[in-house]
Amino acid sequence: MSTDQTTSMRRKPRLGAVLWLAFLIFAFAFPYLVDRPKFWIPNIGIKSIWLGVVAMSLVFLNRYVGLLSLAQMTIAGISAYGAGFVIVKMDGPIMMAIPIGLLVGTLAGFLIALVAVRTKAIYFLMITLAIGQVVYSFASQSIEVTNARRGLAPIKREDVGFMHFTELHIFYYVALIVAIGCYVLCRYIAATSFGLALQGIKDSPERMSALGYNVNRYRIAAMTFSSFIASVGGIIMVFDRAQVDPDVVALPATLDILIVAVVGGIGSLSGVFFGALVLTLLDNFSQNLTERYMTLTGLVFIAVLLFAPAGLAGIGKQLSALFARLKGPTIQDAAEADPPQTSPAATAEDAQETQDELSKGSQR
Amino acid sequence: MRQSSLALNVTGLSKSFGGLHAMKSMDLQIQDGERISMIGTNGAGKSTFFNLLAGVFPATTGRIELFGEDVTTLSTAKRAKKGLARTFQTSSLFEQLTAAENVFIALGGVEFNGASLRLALPSSKNILVENRWSRVERLLERVALGDQGSTMVANLSHGEQRQLELAMALALQPKLLMLDEPAAGFSPAERAHLVKILRELPQEITLLLIEHDMDIALATANRVVVMHDGEKILEGSPQEVRSSARVREIYLGGSLDDVA
Numbered sequence: 001m002s003t004d005q006t007t008s009m010r011r012k013p014r015l016g017a018v019l020w021l022a023f024l025i026f027a028f029a030f031p032y033l034v035d036r037p038k039f040w041i042p043n044i045g046i047k048s049i050w051l052g053v054v055a056m057s058l059v060f061l062n063r064y065v066g067l068l069s070l071a072q073m074t075i076a077g078i079s080a081y082g083a084g085f086v087i088v089k090m091d092g093p094i095m096m097a098i099p100i101g102l103l104v105g106t107l108a109g110f111l112i113a114l115v116a117v118r119t120k121a122i123y124f125l126m127i128t129l130a131i132g133q134v135v136y137s138f139a140s141q142s143i144e145v146t147n148a149r150r151g152l153a154p155i156k157r158e159d160v161g162f163m164h165f166t167e168l169h170i171f172y173y174v175a176l177i178v179a180i181g182c183y184v185l186c187r188y189i190a191a192t193s194f195g196l197a198l199q200g201i202k203d204s205p206e207r208m209s210a211l212g213y214n215v216n217r218y219r220i221a222a223m224t225f226s227s228f229i230a231s232v233g234g235i236i237m238v239f240d241r242a243q244v245d246p247d248v249v250a251l252p253a254t255l256d257i258l259i260v261a262v263v264g265g266i267g268s269l270s271g272v273f274f275g276a277l278v279l280t281l282l283d284n285f286s287q288n289l290t291e292r293y294m295t296l297t298g299l300v301f302i303a304v305l306l307f308a309p310a311g312l313a314g315i316g317k318q319l320s321a322l323f324a325r326l327k328g329p330t331i332q333d334a335a336e337a338d339p340p341q342t343s344p345a346a347t348a349e350d351a352q353e354t355q356d357e358l359s360k361g362s363q364r
Numbered sequence: 365m366r367q368s369s370l371a372l373n374v375t376g377l378s379k380s381f382g383g384l385h386a387m388k389s390m391d392l393q394i395q396d397g398e399r400i401s402m403i404g405t406n407g408a409g410k411s412t413f414f415n416l417l418a419g420v421f422p423a424t425t426g427r428i429e430l431f432g433e434d435v436t437t438l439s440t441a442k443r444a445k446k447g448l449a450r451t452f453q454t455s456s457l458f459e460q461l462t463a464a465e466n467v468f469i470a471l472g473g474v475e476f477n478g479a480s481l482r483l484a485l486p487s488s489k490n491i492l493v494e495n496r497w498s499r500v501e502r503l504l505e506r507v508a509l510g511d512q513g514s515t516m517v518a519n520l521s522h523g524e525q526r527q528l529e530l531a532m533a534l535a536l537q538p539k540l541l542m543l544d545e546p547a548a549g550f551s552p553a554e555r556a557h558l559v560k561i562l563r564e565l566p567q568e569i570t571l572l573l574i575e576h577d578m579d580i581a582l583a584t585a586n587r588v589v590v591m592h593d594g595e596k597i598l599e600g601s602p603q604e605v606r607s608s609a610r611v612r613e614i615y616l617g618g619s620l621d622d623v624a
Contacts, residue, residue, distance in 0.1 A: 212445050
């Protein structure tokens with residue numbers, strides 16, 4: 001039995017790897033496959049990339065730390081504002097704006113983490129959402145810093161040395177490579193001792209503190225790291241949009257990220273780019289089909305939740321399980337079709353129980 | 365002099381949940397290297413005492429001293445760093461990781477050796493990481509799981525999971541090891557095996573064992589504490605406890621599964 005399992009386990013990633021390679025080749029060939037590059041590259045290509053990167057920071061937190069943060073788009077927006085502020089208000093060069101934007105975004109994420117990690121489950125979700133709303137009201141009202149509703153504009157790309165950022169193709173490839181870099185970085189962090197500890201915290205925070213881990217400190221570190229990833233997405237966004245306004249940190253933008261993460265597969269770091277592609281395509285082409293763009297997006301979202309709960313990234317696995325079942329069901333196939341997952345609801349409940357116990361204890 | 369050889373000194377410890385007095389003014393002194401078993405029926409306050417020592421929730425009143433230091437208000441993690449390790453009654457292992465990875469994580473809690481941002485793969489060339497993996501191997505061998513390192517926790521048997529629990533607690537190099545019903549759900553053969561593992565623990569580890577199972581409790585301890593209704597009702601050698609009419613009355617008077 002064990003040999004059967006190992007061969008089947010070996011075969012699967014190979015199929016997956018082929019699919020990913022195909023997607024990667026598609027991504028690199030994309031600017032030359034489309035009929036109107038001036039439309040496709042920024043509106044579909046680069047937008048998918050930054051949506052994906054921001055959603056990836058959300059998936060990282062959810063998959064490896066068990067936290068569902070709605071502040072990721074807010075953090076990306078703050079880094080975009082940081083870069084925009086340097087360019088528009090201070091007339092600074094792009095090479096100064098980028099690091100400052102990243103720094104501001106990451107720092108903001110760190111500060112948000114300081115507050116948010118003290119809460120759990122639904123409260124964590126609510127507090128990240130609330131912080132996002134605070135940032136939104138600030139962005140839409142502060143004339144001195146954010147130009148209020150008008151936003152910071154124009155934020156033009158400049159050529160830096162031999163990098164011709166003004167060239168759309170170049171910008172696309174740089175963004176693509178940066179996104180791949182973010183993915184590799186996330187995978188690397190997840191495979192370090194630090195990353196293993198994070199996964200331990202996701203499974204059982206009580207045990208981790210009994211092992212001597214300062215659970216909150218690890219959560220803060222993880223959120224700060226994911227804020228950095230989100231900030232990278234924010235920087236790509238600000239140069240894609242050529243401006244930054246309060247819409248970037250508004251609720252619909254936050255929900256977009258959630259949709260991208262869920263449609264792509266909330267457990268898959270790379271699936272987010274599928275989700276992002278679906279969203280940008282819907283965003284740009286659903287007007288041709290219907291006036292109700294949001295309704296269509298909502299329907300797609302529901303369809304994914306119902307029929308592919310593991311997202312688009314999980315569809316391959318679902319299909320192969322389906323084929324296997326058609327060929328003749330075996331116990332092993334059934335087990336594989338339904339991979340053991342720790343239910344987020346269960347862990348959330350556990351966390352809640354401990355929380356209740358604690359508050360009862362401190363009330364006395 | 366005597367003070368310094370105390371591993372644990374608990375005075376006047378109590379805990380109430382709302383109107384429920386789960387623990388009423390408990391006193392307990394444990395010498396360095398002692399093996400203590402705590403027995404009692406369900407709801408006797410054993411687990412409450414355990415959680416109070418581990419710092420899972422704060423004490424209502426009283427004081428806990430660990431190796432001569434007051435730890436009453438310290439966090440769980442800080443207590444672990446002072447040499448206190450525990451196992452969990454209900455399995456809370458990291459199910460999506462292998463047995464070896466579980467122990468690897470356990471090793472990283474107390475010591476910070478700079479390996480934290482290095483790849484944690486067994487094939488890593490980094491010396492710190494390599495050292496840690498070889499310690500993982502030794503710990504797994506110590507609890508007779510040497511050949512199960514690469515097995516996912518979800519695929520381990522119940523007994524093996526309990527053994528893994530023990531390996532993770534030992535990874536902290538504890539001075540005081542608290543075991544919460546380590547034999548729960550064990551077959552007789554597994555029980556015998558566990559007793560053997562526990563007896564082979566280094567003598568300098570102070571052991572506090574909470575156990576339903578009288579045989580294991582009496583076989584591994586040199587002192588037994590009997591709890592009832594949140595209070596300590598008897599403390600003595602296994603022989604004394606075995607022959608106590610009061611203990612027999614509580615255990616046999618209680619429901620059948622309490623006798624275990």
